Amino acid sequence: MTVVSKAQETYAKQFGEAPKFGAFAPGRVEIMGNHTDYNGGFVLPAALDKGTAIVGASTGTDEVVLMAADFGRIATFSVSDLQRDPQNTWADYVMGVVSMLQQDGVSIGGFKAVIASDVPAGAGLSSSAALEVSTAFFLRQLFPYDREPMQIARLCQRAENEYVGVACGILDQFSSVFGKQDSLLFLDCLSLEHGAVKMGRSDIAVVICDSMAKHALTGGDYNTRRAECMAAAAHFGKELLREVDWDEFVAREFELPENQRKRARHVLAEDKRVLAMRDAIQGVDTDPIKRLLIEGHESCRDLFENSTPEIDFLAAAAIEIEGCYGAKLTGGGWGGCTVNLVQVEAVPDFCAKLSERYTSELGKTAQIYPCRASAGAQVLEL
Ligand code: GLA
Secondary structure, X not given: OOHHHHHHHHHHHHHOOOOOEEEEEEEEEEEEOOXXXXXXXXXXXXXXXXXXXXXXXXXXXXXXXXXXXXXXXXXXXXXXXXXXXXXXXXXXHHHHHHHHHHHOOOOOOOEEEEEXXXXXXXXXXXXXXXXXXXXXXXXXXXXXXXXXXXXXXXXHHHHHHHHHOOOOOOHHHHHHHHOOOOOEEEEEOOOOOEEEEOOOOOOEEXXXXXXXXXXXXXXXXXXXXXXXXXXXXXXXXXXXXXXXOHHHHHHHHHHOOHHHHHHHHHHHHHHHHHHHHHHHHOOOOHHHHHHHHHHHHHHHHHHHOOOOHHHHHHHHHHOOOOOEEEEEEEOOOOOOEEEEEEEHHHHXXXXXXXHHHHHHHXXXXXXXXXXXXXXXXXXXXX
């Protein structure tokens, strides 16, 4: 059953009628550009063929009734008095979008809705952005407002920054709004210039491997890293690391406290890797692709220090398997997933071998998903 039909069926059961409106938004995988977004750098992600559907109708009052079909929970709140409910933290993302729209002067009334998702939560695949963006597209049908797609992505980012309290960049929400079938996406997070990037080879599959190890962005690590990056930029008299000149950084990095030096070196080198990867992926030679992915992972592990032993194991084991064109940590880090580029025909064997080694050597079970770059958020014709 697709997430859309799951949401529709649950809605019909719960509310005794068919939903009137719906929207769907995908999760994302970051191929290259780890923790570069809030530093004003470059990113190269793809939207996933997994996402979140939200269906429903207006209530005609201020009251909201929200149901999460995947875990059978119901949250209720009033749009005229938004209060976070610690028992239903998943509803914060919806409330956050409501709150940002209200701050922007959009009048939002009450609604009832059901949410269903197949983006694994807490795996670093942006289940939260998928929920924020699908909510924004859903609410636009109920309470029409006029915004460009990039404004919607930024509004959803603000929902996460200001309402949920995670100081994330624009990567996840951008990918969820702008996804393109069978293409990677490129974004300059400073100028917001963006475009689709077609892979030069048709035999490369994107395979995601979820270590099933804990990943919680609401933990302080993410915000601490962000603060370290900002402090390093400030040392060079800049607001963002993107504006720091590489040669000047290399000449003066010794002046920084060690943690700031390592974080900044990762971010500045990662920006170069995104540009190199954007070129490499449009070509046919897989050697530079593999080298960039391996370097990217090593940089996360040693400099940004957002990897885990499980993720390191999976990235190292993957590249020893025949047909693997590289593997690295993807997303925020501290658990979650690796992204692997794999020769299409080798995918079944790759998945079996990686899974077997993870279990036999670490005694753990991974979830492995071959996936397809997909389109961005859309309104559902119900
Ligand atoms: C999380 C954040 C993004 C980005 C990545 C790391 O997914 O939400 O904004 O910073 O981590 O690249």
